[in-house]
Amino acid sequence: MSDLILVVDDDEDIRNLLTFNLQREGYQTIEADDGAIALELVRSHHPSLILLDIMLPRVDGLAVCRELGKDRNTDSIPIIMLTARGDEVDRIVGFELGADDYVVKPFNTRELLLRVKAMLRRRGQSENEDPLLRCHSVCLDPQAHKVTINDKPVELTALQFCLLKDLMSNPGCVRSREELLSSVWDYQFEGYDRTVDTHIKRLRARLGDAADIIETVRGIGYRCKG
Amino acid sequence: MSDLILVVDDDEDIRNLLTFNLQREGYQTIEADDGAIALELVRSHHPSLILLDIMLPRVDGLAVCRELGKDRNTDSIPIIMLTARGDEVDRIVGFELGADDYVVKPFNTRELLLRVKAMLRRRGQSENEDPLLRCHSVCLDPQAHKVTINDKPVELTALQFCLLKDLMSNPGCVRSREELLSSVWDYQFEGYDRTVDTHIKRLRARLGDAADIIETVRGIGYRCKG
DNA sequence: AGTTTTGTGTCATTTGTGTGACAGCTTCTC
DNA sequence: GAGAAGCTGTCACACAAATGACACAAAACT
Numbered sequence: 001m002s003d004l005i006l007v008v009d010d011d012e013d014i015r016n017l018l019t020f021n022l023q024r025e026g027y028q029t030i031e032a033d034d035g036a037i038a039l040e041l042v043r044s045h046h047p048s049l050i051l052l053d054i055m056l057p058r059v060d061g062l063a064v065c066r067e068l069g070k071d072r073n074t075d076s077i078p079i080i081m082l083t084a085r086g087d088e089v090d091r092i093v094g095f096e097l098g099a100d101d102y103v104v105k106p107f108n109t110r111e112l113l114l115r116v117k118a119m120l121r122r123r124g125q126s127e128n129e130d131p132l133l134r135c136h137s138v139c140l141d142p143q144a145h146k147v148t149i150n151d152k153p154v155e156l157t158a159l160q161f162c163l164l165k166d167l168m169s170n171p172g173c174v175r176s177r178e179e180l181l182s183s184v185w186d187y188q189f190e191g192y193d194r195t196v197d198t199h200i201k202r203l204r205a206r207l208g209d210a211a212d213i214i215e216t217v218r219g220i221g222y223r224c225k226g
Numbered sequence: 227m228s229d230l231i232l233v234v235d236d237d238e239d240i241r242n243l244l245t246f247n248l249q250r251e252g253y254q255t256i257e258a259d260d261g262a263i264a265l266e267l268v269r270s271h272h273p274s275l276i277l278l279d280i281m282l283p284r285v286d287g288l289a290v291c292r293e294l295g296k297d298r299n300t301d302s303i304p305i306i307m308l309t310a311r312g313d314e315v316d317r318i319v320g321f322e323l324g325a326d327d328y329v330v331k332p333f334n335t336r337e338l339l340l341r342v343k344a345m346l347r348r349r350g351q352s353e354n355e356d357p358l359l360r361c362h363s364v365c366l367d368p369q370a371h372k373v374t375i376n377d378k379p380v381e382l383t384a385l386q387f388c389l390l391k392d393l394m395s396n397p398g399c400v401r402s403r404e405e406l407l408s409s410v411w412d413y414q415f416e417g418y419d420r421t422v423d424t425h426i427k428r429l430r431a432r433l434g435d436a437a438d439i440i441e442t443v444r445g446i447g448y449r450c451k452g
Numbered sequence: 453a454g455t456t457t458t459g460t461g462t463c464a465t466t467t468g469t470g471t472g473a474c475a476g477c478t479t480c481t482c
Numbered sequence: 483g484a485g486a487a488g489c490t491g492t493c494a495c496a497c498a499a500a501t502g503a504c505a506c507a508a509a510a511c512t
Contacts, residue, residue, distance in 0.1 A: 101250065106508095108416060113406050144452065145400040145443050157500060158445030194458085195502055201459060216511065218457065369453065383489060420469085421491055428489095444468065444499070458510070466501070473493085480487075 003048035003120055008038040008064070010056055010084065010207070017219045018051060021109050035059025039067060042074055049120060051112075054083045078119045082107065133168040135213045135224055142167050149210045159184070160203045167214060172226025174217045196222075229274040229346055230254045234264040234290070235308065236282055244277060247335050248342070261285025265293060275346055277338075279308045292397070304316055304345045307339075340436055358395040361439045366394050375436045386429045393440060398452020400443045422448075 007018045010033045020027040024155040030045055032038035034057040042050065050068075054061035061081060068074040081102040101119060103112050136149045144166060147154045156164065162184045169173060177196040181189060200222055204211035215223045229322075231240045233244045236259045245255040256271055258264035260283040268276065276294075280287035287307060294300040359366040363376045368391060373380045382390065388410045393401060407417040426448055430437035 004282060109416075110408060114404075141398075143400070144398045144449065145446055146398075158443075159501075194504085194505065197458060197461085198502075201461095204459095216458070246482095385490075418492065420493080422489075423469065424471085442469070453512105457508105457510070460506085462504090462506105464485100464501105464503090466499105468497105468499075471495090471499085473495105475492090476490085478487105478489075480485105481484080482484100482485085 001105055002028055003047060004030065005040055005116070006030050006032065006038065006045070006047040006050045008032045008035070008051065008056065008061070009053040009155060010034060011053075011169060014053075014082075017109070018112075020212065024081050025113055025117075027116075033057075035061065035064045038064050041079065042068060044161060046073075049116060050077060050079045051082060051116075052079050079147075080112075080115060080119065080217065131166065135168055136208065136210065138164075138168070138210050140165055150208065154206055154208075156203070156206055159199060163199055163203055167224035169224060171224050174220050174223045176221035228252050228254055230271060231255065231342070232256050232258065232264065232267055232271070232273040232276045234258045234261070234282065234287070235279040236260060240279075240308075243335070244338075247339060251339055251343075253342075259283075260291045261287065264290050267301065268294060271300075272320075273303065275342060276303060276305045277342075278305050301330060306341060306345065316322055346369055359391065361397060362436065364390075364394070364433065364436050364439055375433065380432055380434075382429070382432055385425060386432060389425055391427055391434075393448060393450035397450050400447050400449045402447035406447070410420065 005012070005022055005027050007015050007029055008031070009015050009018070012033070013034070015031050019031060022029050030047065032041050037060045038050075038052070038056075039059065041047070043090060052061045052064060054136075057066070059067075065081070068077065068079070078100045078110055080100065083102055084102055103113055103115060133140040133142070137146045140161075141147070141150075145161060147156055147161065147164065163180065168179060168182050177193045180196050181193075200214065200216075204214060207213070214223045215225060217223050229249050231253050233241050233248070233255055234257070235241050235244070238259070241257050241259070244316045245257060248255050256273065257269055258267050262284045264276075264278070265285065267273070278290060280385075282290070285293075291305055291307070294303065294305070301327075317407070359368065365374045365377075366387075371387060373382055373387065373390065389406065392406060392410050403419045403422040406422050407415065407419075411417055426440065432442060433439070439451045441451060443449050
């Protein structure tokens, strides 16, 4: 479902910083601390994107870049280079190498995350397509963060919205409480099953007459009508 | 929609570097590797800005500058000169030439981009044909940098204007604080979420009765009525 | 019946937002 | 220059809303 990102840097602190932030944004991550391992991991895991430091032991970042560019299986994987000095950049980017973007250290985390997001969206590999979701009289607009029933707006809290969006994104599919907890709530929320029930109740209350688009599947979970 | 920038340099690597960065910032680019071609392209494409190296084959940068300055169709196009040595600058800045700014090689990419941005903003030629943005009683004119409510002018600071423009450019869409920070503030600004709140407050205060076109989406961000 | 599962109401706690205050800056004015 | 005025980013506080946990009622299944 979510994108896998390979983080390559020999500095463990930087890897931790990056993976922490990426995971918080819902990405999966793998790590390498030198270029040779990076190449192996790319071939075995096919990440959706690579964050690549230039200065690496054994095989350096530029070489990794060049190597990946030669292989048809890997040449379309977007690479964001991490570089220590601004003037290194001038020699690197856009040239014979396959780097698609770069960020100069010390980088701003928010900027980096935005670039990652933008890159994945551009490649159309992200789940970032936001069509309107419809189910009977209910219509959910992810961009505007709005829900309407028969074109009449309904007020939902952020959590209710996410919950409904999850259900409507999987019409006809049963979603177990565990699945909902892990997808709607934070990645490591020590949740209590019944919390889901409570929110389903609140969501149904807000949906009023349209509450029946959410079906209870006894013993399993909940389902949005398909 | 976006500005077209002509990049003139005989060094292909530098052209690549510049076009890469400009495109990343959303500009369109065309390239020339000598002065004669540059002049042709200016006349055929009417770019919004020119990045011009001084040392060029055939017709050099200074001559291009002078040439463009003579023609009423081209004399208002801003030119940023790229120059290798500091002492060349003295001749440029004398300004019998039409150069509006200059950057010394090896230049810092971010600095150059900022100058480009600033120049286009100053000339008000940015975002060719910006339509008026309207939302209920509020009308925002990006070119004139003016906002009116029921045709009565409202004083906004630059930041408030940018913020409102961002919101009104995405009517009905929720903009998260992160998105606003990265789009309204500088990319590198290590912002603090609540700063956005403060500016929203100030913006609403200026908007008076029309403040309700900016909706708070709790837990998500802000949205301009669609 | 009994057992399991789900729905609902309540409540303490957490979280998010609006707001005023303030210091550091820049810009303007004299 | 000096001083005033305005803009900006940060913070602390108060208030309102949302959340998560729990108890108990209701429903579904055996």
